[in-house]
Structures are given as C-alpha cells and as structure tokens.
Amino acid sequence: MELLPPLLGNDPESPFPPAESALREPDGLLAIGGDLSATRLLNAYANGIFPWYSEGQPLLWWSPDPRTVFATDGVRLSSRFRRRLRGCDWTVVADHDFDAVLLACARAPRAGQHGTWITDAMRAAYCRLHRLGHAHSIEVRDGEGRLAGGLYGVAVGRMFFGESMFSARSGGSKVALAALAHVLRGWDWPLIDAQVENPHLVSLGAASWPRARFLAEVRRLAVLPGRPGSWTDAFGRLPVAALGGVSGAPQPRPA
Structure with a gap:
C-alpha cells in the first residue's frame, strides 16, 4: 500500500520533498497543502513540481513519471494546417492581456472534465506571478x-512550464504553441513542459521523458539567466502567416 504524501508546512520557503519520492499511484502525487504564494510556486517549478487540484480538494502538488515535454525545435504542424496559415491575418503577441487568457483557459471545455481546475485561488496566484514578471500569456489575435487562442505558463531561468491553452477559433491553441516554441528557440530555450500526455499534445510533437531526465534538465535550465518581467517587447508581433513557411518563420517584429 502506498503511503500518503507528506503535508507541507506554512512557511512558503520550506523545501518540497524530492520529486523522485512522488507516489506511483496516483502517478506523481508528491505533497499536500501549503499555499500558492509566489515564493512557493517558483520553488515548485524550479524543482519540476506543479499544483493541480479541483475546487473542494486540498492543494495537491505533482511530479509525474514520465513527463510530457516539447523540444522548442520539435513542435509539429501538419502540412495542411501550415498551408492554411499562409493566408492568415492573425498575429501572436505576449503579455498584452494575461487575465483574459487565464479566464479563457479556465472556461474552455475539456473532454471528460466537468468544471475547471483553474480555481479562483489559482487564477489569483498566477496573476500575482504575472505581475511579478514570472508568468506569461501568449495571445493569438485575429485581424x-x-x-x-492562447496559452499561459511560468518561466524560471530558461525553462518554460506550460499550464493551459485554449482556442476561441479553430487552431488557435496550436498557433500559440508553435509561436511560443519559435520565439523560445530563438532565445536558446530548448524545452516547454507540457506536464501530462494526451493525444492532442502527441500529435503536435510532444515526447514522454523519464522523470529523472526531465528533472535533470529543469535543474540545469532553471538556474540560467532568463527573461523576468514583461515579454511584450521582447516577443514582439509574430505574423501567423510566417508559421506556415516550410523552412521556418522569420524573427518576430518588435512591437
């Protein structure tokens, strides 16, 4: 029988248990309790850990094995989809309206799910991280x-941890992911964490890594110089039509 995971204390600077000690069933459950302070969240991500729980549950912390990741040079868009993008007037920007992206992700219907894990407390916590320059939104804007569409996630060092994405128009989330990968590749950020595998992510090029390999890369990348603060200017405006190019998209234009 599996033991219950440890309870976290009240001090947001107290360390997490080693991610390698997470339960096998349910896969990756590491700890219970604590809080969603910026200090605790950044410590969690830097150690390959993320919060995930539903309304009415205690705060749960996870580090599953295997871990789903995208290489920033490995996001795949089908030839048919790329052809469609070449005539598209959409653009991709970052951090123009983080709150709107977070709310859209919370409201997006998910197959097999009722309600949302993006609770009011989670929304407040990630908005705080955004104001501190650690959480970012990638926004696909129509003409x-x-x-x-869009996505949001957390950046620690040169590691991006994707949290959720949504489409308001067909293909919106795929465009957000491809644009993020393109820009991060240009910044020499090699990985995007996608947490848990599903068929949609696999179709876009996601791979499953053993947790030990993932943790080693996170611990290496998280201590490198990153880009804290707003990404609005650094990300610029990326024309979606450029993502339809066979030989790669040009660098984004400054805002």
Whole structure:
C-alpha cells in the first residue's frame, strides 16, 4: 500500500520533498497543502513540481513519471494546417492581456472534465506571478484584435512550464504553441513542459521523458539567466502567416 504524501508546512520557503519520492499511484502525487504564494510556486517549478487540484480538494502538488515535454525545435504542424496559415491575418503577441487568457483557459471545455481546475485561488496566484514578471500569456489575435487562442505558463531561468491553452477559433491553441516554441528557440530555450500526455499534445510533437531526465534538465535550465518581467517587447508581433513557411518563420517584429 502506498503511503500518503507528506503535508507541507506554512512557511512558503520550506523545501518540497524530492520529486523522485512522488507516489506511483496516483502517478506523481508528491505533497499536500501549503499555499500558492509566489515564493512557493517558483520553488515548485524550479524543482519540476506543479499544483493541480479541483475546487473542494486540498492543494495537491505533482511530479509525474514520465513527463510530457516539447523540444522548442520539435513542435509539429501538419502540412495542411501550415498551408492554411499562409493566408492568415492573425498575429501572436505576449503579455498584452494575461487575465483574459487565464479566464479563457479556465472556461474552455475539456473532454471528460466537468468544471475547471483553474480555481479562483489559482487564477489569483498566477496573476500575482504575472505581475511579478514570472508568468506569461501568449495571445493569438485575429485581424480585428480579438483573441483567437492562447496559452499561459511560468518561466524560471530558461525553462518554460506550460499550464493551459485554449482556442476561441479553430487552431488557435496550436498557433500559440508553435509561436511560443519559435520565439523560445530563438532565445536558446530548448524545452516547454507540457506536464501530462494526451493525444492532442502527441500529435503536435510532444515526447514522454523519464522523470529523472526531465528533472535533470529543469535543474540545469532553471538556474540560467532568463527573461523576468514583461515579454511584450521582447516577443514582439509574430505574423501567423510566417508559421506556415516550410523552412521556418522569420524573427518576430518588435512591437
């Protein structure tokens, strides 16, 4: 019989148990309790750990094995989808409206799920991280400036931890992911964490890594110089039509 995971203390600077000690069943459950302070969240991500729980549950912390990741040079878009993008007037920007992306992710329907794990407390916590320059939104805007899709996640060092994505228009989330990967590749950031495998992520090029390999890379990348603060200017405006190119997209234009 599996033991219950340890309870976290009240001090947000107290260390997590080693991620390698997470339960096998349910896969990756590491600890219970604590809080969603910025200090605790950044410590969690830097050690390959993330929070995931539903309304009414205690706060749960996870580090599953295997771990789903994207190489920033390995996101795949089908030839048919790329052809469609070549005539598209959408653009991709970052950190223009983090709150709107977070809310859209919370409201997006998910197959086999009722309600959302992005609770009010989670939204407040990630908005705090965004204001501190550690959480970022990637926003796909249509020709009239409306959100067509997007994603948000947390950056620690040169590691990006994806949290959730949504589509308001067909393909919006795929465009957000491809644009993020393109820009991060140009910044020499090699990986995007996608947490847990599903068929959609695999179709876009996600791979499953043993937890030990993932943790080693996170611990290496998390201590490298990153890009804290707003990404609005650094990310610029990336024309979605450029993502349809066979030989790679050009660098994004400054905002």
